[in-house]
Amino acid sequence: MTHRIGYIVGSLAKDSINRVLSKSLVRLAPPSLELVEIPIRDLPLYNRDDELDPVAAVTTFKHDVERAEGLLLISPEYNRSIPGALKNAIDWGSRPWGHNSFARKPTGIIGASTGAIGTAVMQSSMRSVLSFLNAPQLNAPEAYITFKPELFGEDGEVTDPATEEFLRHYMSEYAAFVERVVSLTAPGHVGDQG
Numbered sequence: 075m076t077h078r079i080g081y082i083v084g085s086l087a088k089d090s091i092n093r094v095l096s097k098s099l100v101r102l103a104p105p106s107l108e109l110v111e112i113p114i115r116d117l118p119l120y121n122r123d124d125e126l127d128p129v130a131a132v133t134t135f136k137h138d139v140e141r142a143e144g145l146l147l148i149s150p151e152y153n154r155s156i157p158g159a160l161k162n163a164i165d166w167g168s169r170p171w172g173h174n175s176f177a178r179k180p181t182g183i184i185g186a187s188t189g190a191i192g193t194a195v196m197q198s199s200m201r202s203v204l205s206f207l208n209a210p211q212l213n214a215p216e217a218y219i220t221f222k223p224e225l226f227g228e229d230g231e232v233t234d235p236a237t238e239e240f241l242r243h244y245m246s247e248y249a250a251f252v253e254r255v256v257s258l259t260a261p262g263h264v265g266d267q268g
């Protein structure tokens with residue numbers, strides 16, 4: 075059985091290292107995952123006034139998130155926090171009140187930065203946001219990637235065997251986590267609280 079996973083790249087840059095990382099993760103994912111990008115580039119700035127009659131980009135975004143069985147957030151750290159474009163997308167997806175598209179979606183957080191702590195502070199901040207949104211998160215392994223050009227090719231091929239093994243392991247643990255959450259939240263499961 076395959077699971078449809080929506081991945082979101084938190085950077086809009088053409089030469090984004092997180093986009094390169096996303097290509098690596100797609101390559102290294104086990105066959106049980108079908109990874110589909112959920113784009114955030116065309117979303118307007120969040121405005122509560124437009125919640126009930128949003129532009130098509132917002133409707134499409136929420137639909138894409140809801141259609142996914144799991145989410146993978148692949149993002150840089152900006153000024154020790156979540157990049158504005160990604161937080162903006164999450165804000166749209168969380169509303170209107172009572173229609174939070176992220177609820178119960180098993181979510182993985184991973185990111186690459188040029189700095190030594192590899193997006194650790196962004197990820198900590200993201201965990202707080204996702205907890206509020208009732209999205210279960212893969213706790214371990216954590217994945218803080220300090221990007222070095224010699225580790226990755228442009229199309230996401232991982233040229234360093236240890237990095238490749240780590241990312242493959244991350245994706246396999248993420249797949250097992252999705253499987254667990256999906257089976258526990260399936261309609262009719264004894265522990266399902268609705």
Ligand SMILES: Cc1cc2nc3c(=O)[nH]c(=O)nc-3n(C[C@H](O)[C@H](O)[C@H](O)COP(=O)(O)O)c2cc1C
Pocket residue numbers: 085086087089090091092093149150151152153154155186187188189190191192193
């Ligand atoms: C506005 C801005 C803020 C940044 N803040 C951080 C930071 O807090 N921590 C860090 O490790 N790198 C930081 N960086 C450097 C990023 O790690 C680097 O630009 C990286 O390439 C961004 O990822 P991307 O290529 O996927 O856009 C920052 C970069 C920008 C443009």
